[in-house]
Amino acid sequence: MPGTRKTVAKPVAKKTTARAKKAATRLDVEQAATVPLPQFLASAGTLTLGQRKLLVDQALLLLEQxxxxxxxxxxxxxxxxxxxxRVMRAxxxxxxxxxxEAEWIFHREMSSIFHSVRDLHTNYLLPSPFAGKIAYLPxxxxxxxxxxxxxxxxxxxxxxxxxxxxxxxxxVTHWNGTPIARAVALNGAQFAGSNDAANLARGxxxxxxxxxxxxxxxxxDWVTLTYVGLDGSAQELRxxxxxxxxxxPMTDLNAITPASAAMGLDLDSDEKARAKKSLYVRAVVSLEQGQTSAELTNPVAVGGADLATTMPGVFRAREVVTAHGTFGHLRIFTFSVTDPVAFRNEFVRLTSVLPQxxxxxxxxxxxGGHIFASEFTLQTMTPRxxxxxxVQFISTPLxxxxxxxxxxxxxxxDLGPWFDSLDLATETxxxxxxxxxITPEDGANDIxxxxxxxxxxxTDARVYSATDIFAAGFADHQIGKILGVDDNTGAGGxxxxxxxxxxxxxxxxxPADPTSPYVALPNxxxxxxxxRRTLRVGELSGTPVEDLGVRPDATHKMTRADLLEGNKDLLDAAGALLAAMPIRSLGVTTSLAGTTLTVELDVDAIDRVDLYLNDRPISSEDLGAAPVGIDILDVTAGQLLRADGYFEGALVASRRVTV
Structure with a gap:
């Protein structure tokens, strides 16, 4: 390009304080473990021909059975x-x-076969030394x-x-001489998602x-980047x-644990999220002490406007002022946790101190991550x-x-719920x-x-797996509006x-099964x-999530202000949707004198409240503007009072109080 400056960029040296020197020492250690891609590849590749055959045979087993x-x-x-x-094996x-052929060619062909099904759940995972490593540009x-x-x-x-x-x-205008939009599309075709939006996002x-x-x-080995400089000049760097x-990772995916068995995770996104944290959010890495998604003993605030949280790698909560009002903004970076109840409880705690x-x-x-964590959390935002x-298995002998x-x-x-139907499938x-x-229904409704x-x-096109399940549940239970920055989620069900x-x-x-067809994989x-594939509930009951995803009610195209000024226009768009929705409240105060329970109701945008004691109906009250007091006889401490609020015949709020 005429008038373009071509440079090879170098780090800038800076003066350091005592704290900065300590951080620099840590950075030096990390940089010592960072090597150029050609140097890394030069030492990679020790699979024998027999080991390669074994990998192909086991891939056939998994995909077929x-x-x-x-x-x-x-x-x-x-x-x-x-x-x-089969052709590769022959x-x-x-x-x-x-x-x-060279080992990298074998890995590329195996990866290509798995990528061909356009399913980010179904992957060939490379052996050592590739496992646990990331290739990156700064x-x-x-x-x-x-x-x-x-x-x-x-x-x-x-x-x-x-x-x-x-x-x-x-x-950025060009990538290795190719117009950047075309480079993204070509790259996305290699790492295909379930739809066009996902292809482009991952590309x-x-x-x-x-x-x-x-x-x-x-x-x-290197990339040539062409860009418009900060001063408007044409620039190029290599x-x-x-x-x-x-x-x-947070979870050992090979272990027999509730977390590994209930995992709904796009590993590519999870690996990238951890890598982005390592490269760009070092404060969170330091707080977690390298334990991704760790639950801290005491809440901490990463940013000045953030609420303190015990899970800084999972949540970011803050109050935001939009053109349409002041609201809570709660970012969920991952559902990849080992304790779904702790996840749900921290979500509840954070939302309780955000604007109502x-x-x-x-x-x-x-x-995505732990499916329980995603579905346990839905109850906290709806009375339904x-x-x-x-979920369903495919019917095979294995x-x-x-x-x-x-x-x-x-x-x-416990795979008992699926056994009888699989056993009959041979005949039917x-x-x-x-x-x-998969998720226990009582756990999805216990609070x-x-x-x-x-x-x-x-949502966006990188939403996948347990997060797709979360988005589908949000839509199927009519919790609220969905605003997408893409026209679909990643569609991983x-x-x-x-x-x-x-x-x-x-x-x-x-004892172990001596006839098991699974063989330990090398290196x-x-x-x-x-x-197990997931199916929608509600109005779309029985529809698979895979390939179809969850479409938003409204879309917002990301702007320059969104990327550089903290999602300013996106939050305004979300605020406009919130401002058009009713704000309801259902206040329930109780006092127990002997065996008489006095219940005081203070509501907004609710015209009827039904009361239940230990799930038995007790009272149904039509409400006006003033607070209402109700006495309930023969009550003992420890019983559960549930108040269901209605507006024009529709259930709109529910609150539980232990007497």
Missing amino acids: NYVHLPEKVAMHAVNPLQRL RMERQTAETM FMIEKCYDTTGEHYLITSIVTGYSAPQFGSGVE LESLTLRPLVIQSPPDE EQWKVTTNLP SGLIVDVRDNG HISPEP NLRLCRRHKDNPAGI GATFSAAKP GQTYYGPVVLV ANVWTHGLLATLLNEPP GANMRVAI
């Missing part, structure tokens, strides 16, 4: 992953240790819109990195960040890909009974073996098992509503298990598969 979406994917995307694996029989690019079209801006930069006229807000992320456990290393160690005039629940970029999404072994295992992973020819929920203001949910977990399930509890390699 465990993969719940296979019929749908073959039909919808016109792919045939089983035949590709060709390997004609290879020798001397003639087999900046992040995001997309925004204005009246002239779409633009791609630098929004985050690794501390200490500098280049001429480079900083937050500069616009953009992968331009600067790749978890090597799940994505093939970049083809190029930046080398680097490889470093990622933060560890309206709540913006923001799950953008959330790849929560029906967890039911899935039947798994369910038979764990059909009477209430203390472990049913493609899928019966649909039963009921705790937030009474209107709620807006903000499944519970996902690893090869390691499946292998363990046929060996636990003892720490692994695979994941969507094992």
